[in-house]
Amino acid sequence: MVLKKRTAIFISGNGSNMKNLVKFSKKKNAPIKVDFVISSNKKSKSIQFLKKNKIYYKIFDFKRKNKDEKKIFEILKKRETQLICLAGFMKILSESFIKRFKGKILNIHPSLLPKYKGLNTHERAIFNKEKFSGCTVHFVNSKLDSGKIIIQKRVKINKKDDPKSLSKKILKQEHLLYPKALKKILSRT
Numbered sequence: 001m002v003l004k005k006r007t008a009i010f011i012s013g014n015g016s017n018m019k020n021l022v023k024f025s026k027k028k029n030a031p032i033k034v035d036f037v038i039s040s041n042k043k044s045k046s047i048q049f050l051k052k053n054k055i056y057y058k059i060f061d062f063k064r065k066n067k068d069e070k071k072i073f074e075i076l077k078k079r080e081t082q083l084i085c086l087a088g089f090m091k092i093l094s095e096s097f098i099k100r101f102k103g104k105i106l107n108i109h110p111s112l113l114p115k116y117k118g119l120n121t122h123e124r125a126i127f128n129k130e131k132f133s134g135c136t137v138h139f140v141n142s143k144l145d146s147g148k149i150i151i152q153k154r155v156k157i158n159k160k161d162d163p164k165s166l167s168k169k170i171l172k173q174e175h176l177l178y179p180k181a182l183k184k185i186l187s188r189t
């Protein structure tokens with residue numbers, strides 16, 4: 001039997017990666033159990049999904065980051081969270097928060113890191129006439145999109161691609177890559 005890690009997912013927007021991870025976590029051999037979701041956006045389209053799937057969730061807008069992080073930390077402690085997956089989470093966590101969960105926070109980023117850290121990755125990749133972009137799952141450290149890379153997937157950029165079409169293609173790969181990354185790091189623990 002697989003011992004599933006109690007996992008929290010942090011989101012900000014659509015939450016398609018979160019939904020995909022929830023779906024994945026329900027598989028018998030998945031190494032995670034999604035126990036808790038934090039959204040920094042109360043308008044996230046995912047709230048309905050969370051309600052329907054009876055997943056415990058909280059909204060923190062991070063306007064008072066220190067205060068919110070303290071509250072989040074308390075919840076994570078209480079729920080004995082073992083892993084945090086950032087999935088389209090657009091806030092930057094403080095160094096002290098990251099240190100407390102050292103090696104236990106993962107992020108997915110829509111580029112082939114170390115290229116195109118930060119925002120507007122697809123626009124920049126197309127502008128620079130890159131032949132490939134892709135996505136990366138990595139550990140989170142205190143520098144933006146700079147932690148140890150776990151796994152990457154390359155995606156071809158066609159001449160006709162615009163940021164929207166490229167983002168769609170990459171997102172599809174993200175949904176395959178995040179579960180793969182989790183299996184890669186958790187299958188031996």
Ligand code: GRF
Binds near residue numbers: 011012014089
């Ligand atoms: C994804 O491309 C993610 O990598 C990026 O933002 C997008 C959000 O997707 N950071 P979703 O919210 O998981 O649908």
